Amino acid sequence: MVRYTSLPEGLENRPFTIYESRAEGVPRKRLRANDLDTGGRLIYVPRARDLELGERARILAAATPSAWVSHQTAALLTGLGLPPWMADQQTVHLSKPHHLPRVRRAGVTGHRVHVIPGEVMDFDGIPISVRPRTWLDLAKSLPLPYVIAMGDQLIRKPRPALELRIEPYAYPSGLRLLIRQHPNLQGVEKARLALDEMRVGADSYPETFLRLAMCDAGLPEPELQVQLNPEDPWSPTADLGYRRYRIAIQYDGAHHLTRQQQSRDNRRDEAFLSAGWSYFKLNADDLADGFAGAIGRIKKAKLRAA
Numbered sequence: 036m037v038r039y040t041s042l043p044e045g046l047e048n049r050p051f052t053i054y055e056s057r058a059e060g061v062p063r064k065r066l067r068a069n070d071l072d073t074g075g076r077l078i079y080v081p082r083a084r085d086l087e088l089g090e091r092a093r094i095l096a097a098a099t100p101s102a103w104v105s106h107q108t109a110a111l112l113t114g115l116g117l118p119p120w121m122a123d124q125q126t127v128h129l130s131k132p133h134h135l136p137r138v139r140r141a142g143v144t145g146h147r148v149h150v151i152p153g154e155v156m157d158f159d160g161i162p163i164s165v166r167p168r169t170w171l172d173l174a175k176s177l178p179l180p181y182v183i184a185m186g187d188q189l190i191r192k193p194r195p196a197l198e199l200r201i202e203p204y205a206y207p208s209g210l211r212l213l214i215r216q217h218p219n220l221q222g223v224e225k226a227r228l229a230l231d232e233m234r235v236g237a238d239s240y241p242e243t244f245l246r247l248a249m250c251d252a253g254l255p256e257p258e259l260q261v262q263l264n265p266e267d268p269w270s271p272t273a274d275l276g277y278r279r280y281r282i283a284i285q286y287d288g289a290h291h292l293t294r295q296q297q298s299r300d301n302r303r304d305e306a307f308l309s310a311g312w313s314y315f316k317l318n319a320d321d322l323a324d325g326f327a328g329a330i331g332r333i334k335k336a337k338l339r340a341a
Contacts, residue, residue, distance in 0.1 A: 039068040050080040050094040092127050093161045103155045103162035105130035109169040167205040175222030182229040184243035236260045241286050241322050242274050248326040271303035280340035281312045
């Protein structure tokens with residue numbers, strides 16, 4: 036049996052670069068032991084272990100000087116999300132400044148881009164595009180409704196108790212400046228169109244898709260975060276609706292399945308119904324239908340209230 040020494044504590048059970056091994060004083064022959072595999076040029080990984088996306092992104096960026104994680108990979112790691120058909124990423128997207136060669140490495144999709152100071156941040160030790168720049172980079176590849184929905188997630192007001200932040204990731208004025216700073220980037224015109232359609236108040240992609248579908252169906256643009264009693268800061272709030280017609284609409288995603296959230300939802304539902312509002316509670320089945328059935332019911336409620 037081949038015997039070998041343990042790796043330094045900082046390198047155990049994770050991928051690492053040859054630069055990291057040298058800094059820790061690991062002998063070259065130790066890197067040839069059968070508990071390690073090569074993960075590509077300058078990279079070593081624990082044998083027979085599947086790496087998560089964040090691990091692959093970190094090590095590939097570390098092994099590629101001047102590169103940072105961007106595009107689809109950045110959207111997934113920073114929580115911006117992607118459409119279902121783009122979310123299963125087997126490749127890591129790395130960008131370099133446009134004056135440097137494109138990254139060419141197995142498992143990497145390389146990009147050469149014009150980058151401005153402040154557009155790359157440190158994210159858990161990974162150099163990565165800031166969220167507004169990721170949105171702009173993806174505008175070329177995403178359908179317009181997704182560009183709008185991702186933009187809504189950038190400008191929405193966070194919930195400090197849940198997200199540990201008090202400021203949105205971006206403001207419309209900042210996104211407008213970002214677009215002006217990259218006039219030749221592919222997709223910039225789509226981003227400009229999306230910015231005109233973005234609204235503060237959507238807490239999820241489906242809420243944006245619902246708003247857009249309602250407008251496309253000829254309904255007036257709905258209000259977002261409709262509070263039952265605007266004078267009471269503790270009054271229940273629906274995702275969107277029409278105060279004039281006393282119509283409230285709620286989209287319940289997966290997080291609404293918890294017992295605690297369901298209790299809060301039930302109290303909100305009862306409050307709107309008791310106040311005499313037409314109340315619509317939608318879910319993923321309605322989203323799959325393009326909200327067509329729900330919009331038909333909302334139109335009927337509006338006619339009755341008019």
